[in-house]
Amino acid sequence: MEHGGQARPVRVIALMNQKGGVGKTTTTVNLAAAIAAAGRDTLVIDLAPQAHTTLHLGQTAGPTDDSGTVYDILLDEGVDPAACVRPVDSRLHMMPSETDLAAAETELTGNPTRHGRLAGALHRLGGAHEFVLIDCPPSLGLLTMNALAAADEVLIPMQAHFLALQGVGKLLETVGPGRQELNPHLTVAGVVLCMHDNQVTHAREVVADLEPFFENERGTGRAWSDARVYHPPIRRNIKLAECPSFGQTIMQYAPWAPGASDYQKLAQTVIAEWDLAIGRQPQPAPAAAASAAAAPAPEAPPTATPTVAPSPEPASAPSGTEGDQALPNLPNQSEPGQSEPGRSEHDLSDAEIHVLRGRLPAAPTSPAPADTQGRA
Ligand SMILES: Nc1ncnc2c1ncn2[C@@H]1O[C@H](COP(=O)(O)OP(=O)(O)OP(=O)(O)O)[C@@H](O)[C@H]1O
Numbered sequence: 589m590e591h592g593g594q595a596r597p598v599r600v601i602a603l604m605n606q607k608g609g610v611g612k613t614t615t616t617v618n619l620a621a622a623i624a625a626a627g628r629d630t631l632v633i634d635l636a637p638q639a640h641t642t643l644h645l646g647q648t649a650g651p652t653d654d655s656g657t658v659y660d661i662l663l664d665e666g667v668d669p670a671a672c673v674r675p676v677d678s679r680l681h682m683m684p685s686e687t688d689l690a691a692a693e694t695e696l697t698g699n700p701t702r703h704g705r706l707a708g709a710l711h712r713l714g715g716a717h718e719f720v721l722i723d724c725p726p727s728l729g730l731l732t733m734n735a736l737a738a739a740d741e742v743l744i745p746m747q748a749h750f751l752a753l754q755g756v757g758k759l760l761e762t763v764g765p766g767r768q769e770l771n772p773h774l775t776v777a778g779v780v781l782c783m784h785d786n787q788v789t790h791a792r793e794v795v796a797d798l799e800p801f802f803e804n805e806r807g808t809g810r811a812w813s814d815a816r817v818y819h820p821p822i823r824r825n826i827k828l829a830e831c832p833s834f835g836q837t838i839m840q841y842a843p844w845a846p847g848a849s850d851y852q853k854l855a856q857t858v859i860a861e862w863d864l865a866i867g868r869q870p871q872p873a874p875a876a877a878a879s880a881a882a883a884p885a886p887e888a889p890p891t892a893t894p895t896v897a898p899s900p901e902p903a904s905a906p907s908g909t910e911g912d913q914a915l916p917n918l919p920n921q922s923e924p925g926q927s928e929p930g931r932s933e934h935d936l937s938d939a940e941i942h943v944l945r946g947r948l949p950a951a952p953t954s955p956a957p958a959d960t961q962g963r964a
């Protein structure tokens with residue numbers, strides 16, 4: 589996508605899943621930080637009224653003397669979006685949220701341009717940022733519709749268990765009509781597996797179901813016909829759950845942790861496919877990012893104290909499974925006995941898996957018409 593008439597291509601990604609607590613905010617923040625650390629200008633937009641992304645990035649929720657919020661952008665098309673962007677790091681910027689955002693839906697009821705407000709703001713912002721990551725709330729209302737209208741791609745953070753996969757099926761069905769009504773350019777980039785535990789039998793089975801599902805969709809012209817399961821999965825890592833309380837990304841809080849390594853590798857994948865798409869030669873990562881990625885894993889905990897009150901409970905992090913679980917090709921970080929290959933709370937019976945498979949959208953019998961329109 590080109591913005592504001594400028595030639596610089598911009599990759600706008602909405603991180604979306606109507607299921608709560610699947611890792612949308614964690615992935616938005618840490619993937620964006622890793623992309624920025626790799627030397628790419630990145631903007632994070634917090635579209636969730638809880639403002640967790642804003643707090644995670646160490647920012648004040650709500651307007652400050654220096655900046656407005658995404659609420660201002662949605663409510664008033666005349667607001668300068670640049671006045672709602674805050675610097676986080678040299679290459680990382682963010683547009684904060686506020687709790688008033690929850691009222692935007694009611695306040696804009698019946699307004700014919702209500703779904704295109706964010707898209708308009710990004711266009712006016714121009715190509716200042718090469719990557720724009722939009723964190724969506726766990727619902728499909730006005731806020732998420734603004735993200736769908738503004739984005740080029742949808743990235744779906746999910747956990748590899750039954751309810752999450754059922755949610756992906758519904759979500760994919762939602763992106764289809766969303767594309768027709770709001771944004772014919774929109775595609776589903778794929779799925780990022782969060783809080784992943786490859787030693788749980790059912791997690792492996794869900795991955796084994798997802799990959800052929802997307803393969804079968806190739807060439808159908810559907811929004812998700814080029815979607816993929818992104819690698820690597822993000823392992824469950826307690827450091828990722830701790831760092832929001834310190835207002836820090838995982839790269840700041842524990843750059844040696846498996847969570848930092850996973851998001852850095854995911855960022856490399858996201859950057860590499862983008863460079864390929866726009867025909868740019870692969871660029872070496874800056875020395876700082878490269879050395880952080882290669883850093884050893886000392887055991888020393890950070891000395892920072894929390895800057896925001898920690899959430900009482902991770903929304904969907906089961907207790908007692910917070911160790912870093914092993915994946916194929918990655919070092920085994922798990923404690924002995926932490927995750928048994930047998931049935932766990934995430935495991936399903938064969939009958940349940942059968943039901944699940946039936947809930948994924950069926951591959952079409954005849955190809956849907958391919959997009960004929962793109963956005964300027
Ligand atoms: N890989 C991980 N390892 C451990 N904890 C994680 C991991 N990813 C996310 N969490 C924790 O799980 C909880 C839910 O994650 P997060 O807030 O990112 O989900 P969400 O999809 O944005 O939720 P919501 O739908 O409420 O906005 C948080 O407490 C977060 O710190």
Ligand SMILES: [Mg+2]
Nearest residue numbers: 612613636640
């Ligand atoms: Mg969130």
